[in-house]
Amino acid sequence: MYNKGTIIPGLIIFVLLVTFPLWFNAFSTASDVPKVELPPGGEKQCVAPAAEMRASHMVMLNEWRDEVLRDGKRTAVTVGGKEYRKGLQMACMECHTNKEKFCDSCHLYTSVKPYCWDCHLTPGQAKKETH
Numbered sequence: 001m002y003n004k005g006t007i008i009p010g011l012i013i014f015v016l017l018v019t020f021p022l023w024f025n026a027f028s029t030a031s032d033v034p035k036v037e038l039p040p041g042g043e044k045q046c047v048a049p050a051a052e053m054r055a056s057h058m059v060m061l062n063e064w065r066d067e068v069l070r071d072g073k074r075t076a077v078t079v080g081g082k083e084y085r086k087g088l089q090m091a092c093m094e095c096h097t098n099k100e101k102f103c104d105s106c107h108l109y110t111s112v113k114p115y116c117w118d119c120h121l122t123p124g125q126a127k128k129e130t131h
């Protein structure tokens with residue numbers, strides 16, 4: 001004999017589990033970008049408007065690298081009245097001091113793995129090296 005008392009709830013649970021991706025996506029928009037941690041130092045502006053940074057920070061970093069290394073142009077950028085020397089560690093990471101909670105939270109989500117950190121130090125590593 002089948003036991004209706006356990007089959008029906010069992011079926012309901014089964015259907016819910018199988019369709020989980022469907023209704024889960026309906027309630028949370030799949031296009032949500034991860035929440036990134038803004039600079040803990042309290043800076044309010046980036047080197048360019050946020051939307052532009054989101055779209056093309058990779059291009060900017062490449063341009064900066066070429067300017068500094070090929071052309072020797074170590075110009076500074078001024079943000080909110082303060083000067084930053086062009087560079088990954090000298091500019092970006094001065095404000096975005098938590099690579100893990102900033103850069104990585106997006107990159108993990110989008111499966112991008114910049115190889116920059118093979119050579120460049122994250123603020124966390126830099127701290128360890130000097131202490």
Ligand code: HEC
Nearest residue numbers: 061062064065068086087088089090114115116118119120
């Ligand atoms: C093979 C090692 C290596 C890798 C990998 C690497 N870099 Fe560099 N990068 C260097 C060295 C060495 C310098 C020169 C440092 C100096 O002269 O100040 C440099 C300088 C730079 C500079 C100019 C100013 C500065 O010192 O920050 C930028 C910007 C830069 N790299 C960005 C990047 C980015 C973005 C990536 C990843 C896409 C990357 N680098 C990957 C070794 C590397």
Ligand code: HEC
Nearest residue numbers: 038039043044045046047050053054057079084091092095
């Ligand atoms: C002077 C401090 C400062 C420097 C230097 C800086 N940032 Fe920012 N960055 C910020 C702030 C503050 C925001 C948030 C701005 C906003 O929401 O309007 C931001 C936003 C961003 C965003 C968009 C994040 C989002 O909301 O989705 C990216 C990507 C980014 N920065 C990357 C970089 C990179 C790469 C560099 C180096 C080329 C850099 N930043 C240098 C302060 C800085």
Ligand code: HEC
Nearest residue numbers: 036054057058061092096102103106107110112113114116
């Ligand atoms: C708002 C999300 C977001 C944040 C925050 C962010 N990135 Fe990215 N980053 C991306 C995306 C998306 C790509 C891939 C873009 C593409 O392939 O067109 C990318 C690509 C890159 C690349 C090129 C890698 C490659 O292999 O082509 C570099 C370098 C890079 N990011 C550096 C940084 C650094 C350094 C930070 C922190 C200071 C940072 N990003 C923060 C979203 C982000």
